[in-house]
Amino acid sequence: MKKTFSLPRVLLLFALPALFGGLFSSCGEESAESTLFAMDTAISLRITGKNAGEVMPLLEEELRRLDLLLDAEGDSLSSLRETGSLSDPEIAGLLAESLRISGETGGAFDVTVEPAVEAWGFRSGNTRVPSDEELLSLLEKTGYESVRIDGDEIALPAGYSVTFGAVAKGYAGDRLRAIAEENGIVSGVLSLGGNVALLGKKDEKAGKGWSVAVRAPEGGYALTLELSDTNAVTSGSYERYFEKDGVRYHHILDPATLKPAETGLVSVTVVSRNGLLADALSTALFVMGPEGAADYWRSFGEAQKFEILLLTEDHRILASKGLVPLITGVEEPYGELVVIE
Numbered sequence: 001m002k003k004t005f006s007l008p009r010v011l012l013l014f015a016l017p018a019l020f021g022g023l024f025s026s027c028g029e030e031s032a033e034s035t036l037f038a039m040d041t042a043i044s045l046r047i048t049g050k051n052a053g054e055v056m057p058l059l060e061e062e063l064r065r066l067d068l069l070l071d072a073e074g075d076s077l078s079s080l081r082e083t084g085s086l087s088d089p090e091i092a093g094l095l096a097e098s099l100r101i102s103g104e105t106g107g108a109f110d111v112t113v114e115p116a117v118e119a120w121g122f123r124s125g126n127t128r129v130p131s132d133e134e135l136l137s138l139l140e141k142t143g144y145e146s147v148r149i150d151g152d153e154i155a156l157p158a159g160y161s162v163t164f165g166a167v168a169k170g171y172a173g174d175r176l177r178a179i180a181e182e183n184g185i186v187s188g189v190l191s192l193g194g195n196v197a198l199l200g201k202k203d204e205k206a207g208k209g210w211s212v213a214v215r216a217p218e219g220g221y222a223l224t225l226e227l228s229d230t231n232a233v234t235s236g237s238y239e240r241y242f243e244k245d246g247v248r249y250h251h252i253l254d255p256a257t258l259k260p261a262e263t264g265l266v267s268v269t270v271v272s273r274n275g276l277l278a279d280a281l282s283t284a285l286f287v288m289g290p291e292g293a294a295d296y297w298r299s300f301g302e303a304q305k306f307e308i309l310l311l312t313e314d315h316r317i318l319a320s321k322g323l324v325p326l327i328t329g330v331e332e333p334y335g336e337l338v339v340i341e
């Protein structure tokens, strides 16, 4: 039987309020909460600050706008797929940043894998295993180097298409954070299907950050991190997959082969103030595998201000140096911690 599964990637450990869409205030500060479904995932928003109740609808509106704009089935990307061209300043900007990250990751991150995502059935849900010949021929319709951007104008060769599946939520988190901060929000958690954007601290006075749990593929969580004013984004092979003839096929594709990346990792978490970068890199580093990811962090982690945490199939945790002091709890069987430095 073919089946796809989709699980949230990062669990938030703080008690989720029973009542969503609520507004309450204390000490002159207001808090507001909302849950909605967008970008193919459950989203929960919780903000505290002056006028939180007025800011919340702005966040919801922005999410709905981005949901339509960045959806692979939406008007903009469908038109780009069908005609090979599109004029849109925001999509051109996001695509330009995506291409820059593709170059830097040696093509491990590549939004032009879309025809292969579709061939595997991850877009439509009609999952299947494409033949090697089919994937070989699709390699001629993928490759970020062939995308042209001139100002707001995007041009793709015939047969090409793009998906923002690996960056849309990270980008949305950055946009929501900007709107919230411009409007006086000092603290909050924006949880987009597991991409978590954290504003401020959980308890400013006590200096306590938010507790974020990284999911274990077996269920439950592998460890928790105490984080403030940043983003935690996880890509995992357990998020979306199907099984055929006893083999499991997941949704993170190696652009070099257009097959699911099998590198001994089960998940990659990237922590960075830049949500778009964290989202793109969580996907790219998964494709690169443990050694490639560690080398990438050594080359770019300091300059680009991101930290990484990898979970391996054999239950090891590999964490870059800066993240190690923020690990607050490790669950069995994830005992062994390897520090990347």
Ligand code: AMP
Pocket: 108, 109, 110, 111, 113, 117, 122, 163, 164, 165, 166, 167, 234, 235, 236, 239, 240, 251, 252, 253, 254, 255, 279, 282, 283, 284, 287
């Ligand atoms: P994420 O969950 O952020 O790792 O994104 C995975 C989604 O991005 C998949 O469901 C595909 O739609 C798309 N995708 C898969 N492989 C890649 C890749 N190597 N580069 C960019 N996008 C990808």
Ligand code: MG
Pocket: 165, 166, 167, 235, 278, 279, 280, 281, 282, 283
């Ligand atoms: Mg991603």
